[in-house]
Amino acid sequence: MSSEQRKAFPFSEFEPQWQATWEAKKAFRTPNPGDADFDASKPKYFVLDMFPYPSGAGLHVGHPEGYTATDIIGRYKKMNGFNVLHPMGWDAFGLPAEQYAIKTGQHPRTTTEQNIEGFRGQLKRLGFAYDWDREVNTTDPDYFKWTQWIFLKLYNSYVNEAGKAAPISELEAQGLSRAEIDARRLAYVSEAPVNWCPQLGTVLANEEVVDGKSEVGGFPVERRPMRQWMLRITAFAQRLIDELDGLDWPESIKLLQRNWIGRSEGAEVKFTVADRSETITVFTTRPDTLFGATYMVIAPEHPLVESITTAEQKAAVEAYQKSVASKSDLERTELAKEKTGVFTGGFAINPVNGEKIPVWIADYVMMGYGTGAIMAVPAHDERDWEFATKFHLPIREVVAAAPKLEGEGGAVCEMEPAACFASEGYAVNSGFLNGLSTAEAKKKMAIWLEEKGLGKGTVNYKLRDWLFSRQRYWGEPFPIVWENGQHASIPESELPLLPPTLEDFKPTGTPEPPLSKATDWVKYSDTATRELNTMPQWAGSCWYYLRYCDAKNNERFISEEAEKYWMGGGKPGGVDLYVGGTEHAVLHLLYARFWHKVLFDLGFVSTPEPFQRLVNQGLIMGEDGQKMSKSRGNVVNPDDVVREYGADSLRLYEMFMGPLEQVKPWSMKGVEGVYRFLARVWRLVMEQNAEGEWSISAGLQDAPADKQVIKVLHETIKKCGEDIEKLSFNTAISQMMICTNSFTAAAVKPVKEIITFLKVLGPFAPHLAEELNARIATKFREIAVSGLLSDQTWPVFDPAALIEDEVEIVFQVNGKLRDKARVPIQATKEEIEKIALASARVQEFMEGKPVKKVIVVPGKLVNVVV
Structure with a gap:
């Protein structure tokens, strides 16, 4: 008997055949509004996977977890009469692809296309019910044409007094100057301190820097000011917080988003630089502690550092600035690290008492947060206290746990560590605030500052504007030209703007981007040149869900009809279920929501939020309980599992491991367990002779089912339907195992009831379900389902059958x-x-x-x- 015949069931014979059948018949094609076969009476269900980055390594077993979950619910919803949109595509621009191409000596388009081909093949071998006619690729000109188009909408928009995105033409109609208009664009140019990696030759996002080195390659990174394109996401900060409330997302993810945006109420305070006309503005959440500000700290990149630094301190300040340049934002803000800093030699005037206080620079203050300057109140802030203690700076108590009116002179006192009081209380040593509670003191100080013209009460956000340009080749070119030092958009008729075909696409090693090498391409006209930066990888992933709705539209990024149907019109709407990893819990979701709100304000989409329900699948660890990685040697390739046990076994095991959201260790014994279960299902219908040949089991009969079998079957229909809705796939599989055992124990295998069971099994193990139904049809043609099992209606359970008699x-x-x-x-x-x-x-x-x-x-x- 061959190794194929020794298998518990011949999955390798029929799984590829069913995949080919589904593809040939376009079994999972989803009609769009306007198509001849579109049925507008059906409800819609848009189920979305976070699309993968097609790396050279291919899929690992962590990828199919979320994909299988969405496939099950998509198939289930289709059987329940929904028009189901379940697409797949590729997030294919970006630094990793470029670096991979450089290492392999190939062009990134070549390596990207090869990787996509590999990923696509792996997904098809798992039998996912994707509508491949809607496949998108962020590097396809037909796709990034519309990424560039959306950028132009941002470039030609501003935020009006109502807090909504509006056309820049409104400002032009008001007669504003070019400079005034440029200052209000949603996409604007700024000289910003950035993470620059000389070896990679590009700016990196904070998240791409680990311990002062690039995440890709591990190369040193330094901070330096550079001209960059920015997107004004801060103008949407409050909306991005408020509109989380109506979303069906995990509370932990909402909290991460709120914390990243970082809303805080407080006051802006102006400190005049001693003996100079300049002012330093700080934002503080505790204006009631202003009497306790005994020094200031400004960021090493602050524009006033050079002018306020004395000649005696210049060398020390410059040396410190250089040392800070190699640190990431994460390193600089790490609370546990030792505080460092340098005195500038300059002083500022505390506006509330006229005291001269020293101005220091320190790495824990950054231009990217707040105003790039803080007032330090060491008696009531742990970080300030540690800094003051290290550098022997004065500490003054201005808040006490209980009210006390003595000591109004504000005497400076050295304090023990335990005496640092960071909570709210009552003002002391604070002049006109003495005796007031913290809440009352905050209000009174804000009013006083505004009356004196020294500041005002305000709301601040930790969120910074989005640094949106990169100095690399493999990204979307900006549809922008420069002439006489001014930028302008190219006409929409010139989109897509294709990148030049460069043989040498490697970074230049300088801030000059690789596109500068394409001299003919760079020259737009006799007097104008193209923008040389490219967009970050985030750009293509900000709106891909919309393109899926109308992927072949050449006239519009999405038609109005398709958008209103699939995104839900004026209802809460959006993607009905979005499944992906927690690594995108903040930035991808935040950026996509921002772009969507701009498109909503401008009237291009009909819902304010893109993703109504969000689920994060848990990480699949290696069998050793560690995160899968090549270095640990614990990576499991899904192709190997499919080869040994079949696609249905892999799908079923990934859902049976435990709750979808939990972190779970991989186990090959677990795969074997579900493989044996599927073999038991196979043997309900098929039997094998001594030569290893399979035929319909003699026990399979068109006969009445045992009452207990019927009861368990209808319990299974009911529970599996409820569990799929709840994404509790592991408990649904447990119930199907119980049902299979019930069939196995019965003397007669009732064919009608087994076909009903196969309909329930189908979303989980589609190849096996289709194959068994087709085999049954060879003997029971009048009973078996004609056509595809996946086109059938989900069975309806009989409540009477559930009654225990x-x-x-x-x-x-x-x-x-x-x-x-x-x-x-x-x-x-x-x-x-x-x-x-x-x-x-x-x-x-x-x-x-x-x-x-x-x-x-x-x-x-x-x-x-x-």
Whole structure:
């Protein structure tokens, strides 16, 4: 017998065949509004996976977890009469692809296309019900044409007084100057401190820098000011917080978003630089502690550093600035790290008491947060206290746990560590605030600052504007030209703007981007040149869900009809279910929501939010309990699992491991377990002869099913439907195992009920379900489903079948279990007793002895005492 014949069931024979059948028949094509076969009466269900980055390594077993979950619910919704949109595509621009191409000596388009081909093949081998006609690729000109188009909408928009995005033409109509208009664009140019990696030759996002080195390659990164394109996401900060409330997202993800945006209420305070006309503005959430500000700290990149630094301190300041340039934002803001800093030699005037206080620079203050300057109140802030203690700076108590009115002079006092009081309390040593609670003192100080013209109460956000340009080749070119030092958009008719075909696309090693090498391309006209930066990888992933709705539209990024249908019109709407990893819990979701709100304000989409329901699948760890990585040697390739156990086994195991959201270790024994379950399902229908040939089982009959089998089947229909809706796939599979055991134990395998069971199994193990139905059709043509099982309606459970009319009774002899039987639930004690005494097993253990007593506990047991 061959190794193929020795398999528990011949999955390798039929799985590829069904995949080919589905593809040939376009079994999962989803019609769009306007298509001849579109049925507008059906409800829609848009289920979306976070699309993968097609790396050279291909899929690992963590990828199919979320994909299988969405596939199950998509198939289930289709069987329940929904128009289901379940697409797949590729997030294919970006630094990793460019670096991979450089290492392999190939062009990134070549390597990207090869990687996509590999990923696509892997996904098709898993039998996912994707509408491949809607496949998108962020590097396809037909796709990034519309990425560039959306950028132009941002470039030509501003935020009006109502807090909404509006056309820049409104400002032009008001007669504003070019400079005034440029200052209000949603896409604007700024000289910003950035993470610059000389070896990669590009700016990196904070998230791409780890311990002062690039995440890709591990190269040193430094901070330096550079001209960059920025997107004004801060103008949407409050909306991005407020509009989280109506979303069906995990609270933990909402909290991450809120914390990243970082709303805080407080006041802006102006400190005049001593002996100079400049002012330093700080934002503080505790304006009530202003009397306790004994020094200031400004960011090493602050524009005033050079002018306020004295000649005596210049060398020390410059050396410190250089040392800070190599640190990431994360390193600089790490609370546990030792505080460092340098005195500039300059002073500022505390506006509330006229004191001259020293101005320092320190790495924990950054231009990217707040105003790039803080007032330090060491008595009431742990970070300031540590800094003041290290550098012997004065510490003044201005908040006490209980009210006290003495000591209004504000004497400076050295304090023990335990005395740093960071909570709210009552103002002391604070002049006109003395005795007020913190809340009252905050309000009074804000009013005082505004009256004196020294500041005002305000709301601040930790969120910074989005640095949107990169100095690399493999990204979307900006549809922008420069002429006489001014930028302008190219006409929409010139989109897509294709990148030049460069043989040498490597970074220049300088801030000059690689596109500068394409001299003919760079020259737009005799007097104008193209923008040389490219967009970050985030750009293509900000709106891909919309393109899926109308992927082949050449006239519009999405038609109005498709957008209103698939995104839900004026209802809460959006993607009905979005599944992906927690690594995108903040930035991707935040950026996509921002772009969507701009498009909503401008009237291009009909809902304010893109993703109505969000679920994060848990990480799949290696069998050693560690995160999968090549270096640990614990990566599991799904192709190997499919080759050994079949696609359905992989799909089923990933759903059976535990709750979708939990972190779970991989186990090949677990794969074997679900493989054996599927083999039991196979053997409900098929049997194998001595030569290894399969045929329809003799036990499969068109006969009435046992009442208990029917009951378990309808319990399975009900529970699996409910569990799929809740994404509780592991418990649904457990119920299907119970149902299979019930079929196996029955003397007759009822073909009608088994076909019904296959419909329930289909979303989970589609290849096996289709194959068994097709095999059944060879003998029971009138009973088997004609056509594809996946096109059938989800079975409806019969509530009457769930009613328990029998109960299992245990039979004991002298208190020891000897037999059991199912008896009618309405049976009397006398009837139950007769059934027990008639049991052959009971009679065997009575050994012919006379009955002394029979104890009957209805619904539970019978104990025969002899």
